[in-house]
Amino acid sequence: MVMDKPRPGALRYNQTPYTREIINRFSPYDDARVVAVMKGAQIGFSTTVLVPAIGWMIVNNPANSYLMVGSPDLIPKASERVDKMIDSAGIASYIRSQSARRANRKTGDTDTKKDFAGGYVSIGSANNHKNIAQVDLQYILLDDLDQMKGESKTSGNLLKLIEKRAAAYKDSYKMFLISTPMEKHKSLILPAYLEGDRRHYYIECQCCHEPILIKWDIREGEIINPLTGEVANNRGGITWDVDPISGELDEKSVGYCCYKCGGWFSDKNKYDFLNGGIWQPTAKAQRPQYYSYHISSLYAPLWMFDWKHSVRDWIKAHPEGDKRDEREYQVFANTVLGECYEGEAIETSSKNIQRNRQDYPSGIVPESLSRQYGNGDIVMLTCSADLNGLIEDARLDYEVVAWDRLGASWSVIHGSIGTFQRGDSANKERPKMTYEYGKENSVWKQYEKVLDTIWQVDTGRQMKIRVSGLDTSNFTTYAYEFMDRTNHYILGIKGDTESKFKRKAADVALFKRGASRQDMWILEVNAIKDINSEYMALKWDKAEDSQPIGFMNFPQISNDGIYNKANFFDHFEAEECIISVNSVGETVSKWQKKHSKVANHMLDCRIYNIAVRDIAVYIFGVKMKKGKEFSWIDYCNMIK
Numbered sequence: 243m244v245m246d247k248p249r250p251g252a253l254r255y256n257q258t259p260y261t262r263e264i265i266n267r268f269s270p271y272d273d274a275r276v277v278a279v280m281k282g283a284q285i286g287f288s289t290t291v292l293v294p295a296i297g298w299m300i301v302n303n304p305a306n307s308y309l310m311v312g313s314p315d316l317i318p319k320a321s322e323r324v325d326k327m328i329d330s331a332g333i334a335s336y337i338r339s340q341s342a343r344r345a346n347r348k349t350g351d352t353d354t355k356k357d358f359a360g361g362y363v364s365i366g367s368a369n370n371h372k373n374i375a376q377v378d379l380q381y382i383l384l385d386d387l388d389q390m391k392g393e394s395k396t397s398g399n400l401l402k403l404i405e406k407r408a409a410a411y412k413d414s415y416k417m418f419l420i421s422t423p424m425e426k427h428k429s430l431i432l433p434a435y436l437e438g439d440r441r442h443y444y445i446e447c448q449c450c451h452e453p454i455l456i457k458w459d460i461r462e463g464e465i466i467n468p469l470t471g472e473v474a475n476n477r478g479g480i481t482w483d484v485d486p487i488s489g490e491l492d493e494k495s496v497g498y499c500c501y502k503c504g505g506w507f508s509d510k511n512k513y514d515f516l517n518g519g520i521w522q523p524t525a526k527a528q529r530p531q532y533y534s535y536h537i538s539s540l541y542a543p544l545w546m547f548d549w550k551h552s553v554r555d556w557i558k559a560h561p562e563g564d565k566r567d568e569r570e571y572q573v574f575a576n577t578v579l580g581e582c583y584e585g586e587a588i589e590t591s592s593k594n595i596q597r598n599r600q601d602y603p604s605g606i607v608p609e610s611l612s613r614q615y616g617n618g619d620i621v622m623l624t625c626s627a628d629l630n631g632l633i634e635d636a637r638l639d640y641e642v643v644a645w646d647r648l649g650a651s652w653s654v655i656h657g658s659i660g661t662f663q664r665g666d667s668a669n670k671e672r673p674k675m676t677y678e679y680g681k682e683n684s685v686w687k688q689y690e691k692v693l694d695t696i697w698q699v700d701t702g703r704q705m706k707i708r709v710s711g712l713d714t715s716n717f718t719t720y721a722y723e724f725m726d727r728t729n730h731y732i733l734g735i736k737g738d739t740e741s742k743f744k745r746k747a748a749d750v751a752l753f754k755r756g757a758s759r760q761d762m763w764i765l766e767v768n769a770i771k772d773i774n775s776e777y778m779a780l781k782w783d784k785a786e787d788s789q790p791i792g793f794m795n796f797p798q799i800s801n802d803g804i805y806n807k808a809n810f811f812d813h814f815e816a817e818e819c820i821i822s823v824n825s826v827g828e829t830v831s832k833w834q835k836k837h838s839k840v841a842n843h844m845l846d847c848r849i850y851n852i853a854v855r856d857i858a859v860y861i862f863g864v865k866m867k868k869g870k871e872f873s874w875i876d877y878c879n880m881i882k
């Protein structure tokens with residue numbers, strides 16, 4: 243293969259020695275079936291792996307093959323590269339000519355399919371992978387997978403589907419997946435890389451001559467190779483200086499600090515140390531004959547992408563005296579580090595709301611305190627329940643909340659009905675409850691008592707729960723049966739699909755009517771959780787006239803062990819908000835549990851309480867023909 247500018251001449255692997263082992267995986271004498279490469283940008287994989295592999299195959303082992311690129315607009319470029327390779331390698335005579343094709347009465351498939359004796363190479367994108375649904379393929383080459391747009395890629399089965407096309411060649415097929423990664427939650431290359439033996443490229447330190455990795459930043463004690471147990475002793479990574487006066491990067495100062503010896507070297511000998519490098523696996527592959535590789539652009543040949551270039555990208559993402567620029571940082575993480583962009587996480591802490599315990603006992607509606615703090619009367623009681631456990635081992639968690647005129651909240655009581663605990667289903671001793679209505683041990687019987695309760699207000703009057711919400715996402719038929727049978731005013735509620743990232747929009751409807759029943763409501767859970775996290779962060783100075791709107795109050799005194807850290811407050815910090823940037827550059831976010839073991843029931847109950855209060859006000863506004871802008875304040879004024 244002969245290359246154009248900027249390095250004209252025959253293709254030589256000493257420019258990108260790290261791709262040598264990978265192209266050799268294409269050999270019929272190599273046992274590799276799947277090869278996954280997660281890489282930085284501009285590091286030569288299309289040129290030195292995918293394109294020459296096709297050329298080799300045409301001449302030496304012709305078979306049906308497919309080159310898939312990330313999106314349709316990348317097809318012409320890929321096609322052009324294959325054409326250039328065919329011409330420059332002098333193998334054009336192998337390709338069946340256009341006139342021969344016409345004689346075969348094939349039409350319309352000129353650029354994207356090359357026929358030759360014994361096979362063809364078809365060039366397409368993931369969006370039209372269905373075109374290959376019926377064909378047998380021996381060679382499948384996937385380039386830039388993470389560029390794929392649209393929902394189909396989240397299915398994760400796409401790669402499995404494509405690999406099935408090679409079933410006829412069980413013992414000889416090759417599937418190569420090569421991509422710069424993008425967002426973590428939708429990456430295809432990351433899981434493909436993790437499935438293999440995760441090879442890293444070791445070079446010789448220019449100071450201590452030990453094999454080391456080139457990584458952006460290495461912390462002390464960070465384990466580098468889990469197979470050998472090798473641990474980094476020192477901090478290491480790319481270092482540089484910035485001129486303190488001009489703020490300009492001092493180019494001569496850019497170099498690498500070895501995490502083994504602490505020595506420093508620049509990239510001027512890169513050609514040599516790359517050629518002395520070696521791939522080392524760092525994990526056991528999850529299936530045999532599966533090899534995977536990770537390499538950052540810090541390994542690119544000097545004339546493609548030097549370390550100064552990477553440092554400039556990092557500086558661009560970290561403006562002086564300002565917070566990290568997420569767009570720029572994503573570009574840096576993907577193209578330089580060859581790593582997925584994870585986005586920032588906003589964590590909530592329950593420390594702040596634990597300070598909001600006020601001088602009232604649980605089970606009492608603290609109206610006098612609300613008046614005293616300047617918030618006015620208590621206007622409404624809401625209750626919400628979250629359903630957990632199993633049908634025959636139920637646990638219903640609930641919280642009753644009082645809302646004052648100002649819109650601040652006062653938690654009145656919380657509790658659990660049923661004894662289900664995750665990981666404790668084998669315990670036969672504890673009494674189990676059921677979601678079946680009418681049974682002696684039904685959770686509904688006890689929940690009905692909560693809803694029946696007449697609550698004492700500390701100003702002497704009594705209140706009942708105005709509206710309650712029931713999460714019907716799980717145990718739907720049982721929840722509906724209860725809603726149909728009870729005399730209480732219950733709204734069925736359901737979160738939208740929580741796993742999805744949502745655009746961070748300023749103005750989004752928090753709920754909409756569900757289609758299945760008149761009393762069903764679908765919540766925009768991410769948005770309500772955003773609001774709740776703002777409420778959790780509110781601070782109140784007692785010298786002020788009133789509490790801030792949305793302020794959360796909790797009882798100081800509770801006799802029966804409720805409102806402690808583990809059974810209540812910890813739930814409020816069980817989730818974090820992941821902020822990311824989607825493929826069109828919009829900021830998106832979603833709330834998710836910090837890990838699978840944390841409990842978040844009371845957080846869910848609170849989210850539902852916020853929602854049912856707003857839905858109750860909305861329904862009232864509609865009934866009174868007040869329109870959609872009818873607010874909590876309007877409601878308070880109307881009911882006096």
Ligand SMILES: [Zn+2]
Pocket residue numbers: 447448449450451452500501502503504505
């Ligand atoms: Zn060293």
